[in-house]
Amino acid sequence: MSWRKEQRRAERGYHHGNLKEALLQAALGLIAEKGAAGFTFADAARMAGVSAAAPYRHFRDRDELLSSIAQRGFEQFEARLTAAWDDGRPDTVTAFERVGKAYLAFAREEPAFYNAMFESGLPVDANPALQAASERAFNIIRAAAERLAALAPPGTPRPPAMMMALHIWSMAHGVASLFSRGDAARRKLPMSPDELLEAEVLIYLRGLGFPTDRRPAPKSAEPPPVPPEASSASGVPPGGAPGGPWGKPK
């Protein structure tokens, strides 16, 4: 009957040795499969080969496990955004767009984390540590916006960096939620979520007066000649190159 369980116990002894971590991993897998809603505490325990009560030695309840995962997600998220921003190299606008792409990439590549972070119904302030992690991640976007705002072409009013950051965040989150994950990805689109977001951000930046005349994602593997930051601040007339950030209009 339960020789499997007995066997497993024999293999690893009475104590698991690393249960907390094992539970986190198991939960992550389950969430990836069935969503945060579908994941069950009992299943995670089973997957780790322990009884249903064991997890309570490591997490107050199901929600605490979830919030641990969300927190860890925000940490990885922050790391990826930081790497993407790369302190604004080679130039602020390029780096800024890379951040947007990193947002989508994270949503796509880490559906379990993204789900726990934004779609699990956890109250934002469930856990102070969680909230802090979330804010640290947002601060990357905010810092990038700060740098970008400082670059406002002369004569143009300088946009509030916080507002820009919130705008970019909402765009990235909107695209990710609606088009870039799981079921939502099934909506038929005329372009990929990445392209969609890139165009959106470029148009937005142009609306703020930033020159955004670069072609979208040139196919060539070689990086485009690093334009000196100064060229970004030159007085290019608003409106950008004909053709716009969305490719060739008819």
Add this chain to the structure above:
Amino acid sequence: MSWRKEQRRAERGYHHGNLKEALLQAALGLIAEKGAAGFTFADAARMAGVSAAAPYRHFRDRDELLSSIAQRGFEQFEARLTAAWDDGRPDTVTAFERVGKAYLAFAREEPAFYNAMFESGLPVDANPALQAASERAFNIIRAAAERLAALAPPGTPRPPAMMMALHIWSMAHGVASLFSRGDAARRKLPMSPDELLEAEVLIYLRGLGFPTDRRPAPKSAEPPPVPPEASSASGVPPGGAPGGPWGKPK
């Protein structure tokens, strides 16, 4: 012990008479309180004064109830967007912004519907009727974008309407999800979600070359003098009024 139940039955007889509707209403209330995740089929039944098995005469399972609510939500959503768009009166840009506000208003005022529609984890294609309703709602935004795109100032490339629609949708959805509902609303913001979205859309439209020189939401109760549509298409230089759509920058 169960005199309450007996009593209720006495009042209404063996048959409820309108159970399906009652269940939908009950579920709506429960979702508003505890979110789609927290709502239970059994609770809805109890609230309607019937046994736990009764609902199965009207819905295959819990998910079907949820998807019915989502569908109904999309229908109301469509109605509100349609009303907000008002066929583009008094002018396209104004009407377009009204649609954005209506999006937020719906998310704020109908949290239960919004939750079922976008946050319940229902697969987009769970139900053909649901999907159709969702598409009808989106088509309002799309039609509005179509009209707006046609207004592109001469000399400016005409943006693809579908893309614009998707952009606007993602902005509205992003703001609504992140800042405009329930727990998420607790994030501290320098401006209201409405203002945030309005500025975002205006900047975006300006980025497309549309003149957007109107002040944001003038405090005066009297409506601004209805500008003839033609004035929107006049060759106002891009860039808009100094000060930008976000109020007075320092």
Add this chain to the structure above:
DNA sequence: TGTGAATGTAAATAACATTCACATAGCTAG
């Protein structure tokens, strides 16, 4: 080595979703 703190276990409780066999009411064909 003895012992308290960690970590697991089994069993129990309470709530749900879902199914099934049966009860009742409404409506329709004769």
Add this chain to the structure above:
DNA sequence: CTAGCTATGTGAATGTTATTTACATTCACA
């Protein structure tokens, strides 16, 4: 008007989950 079919409800299972509790096993260390 009524026999009987169909729609709608009921109670009593079944199987699963979250969570608690009393008890068991180890670990670490004095």
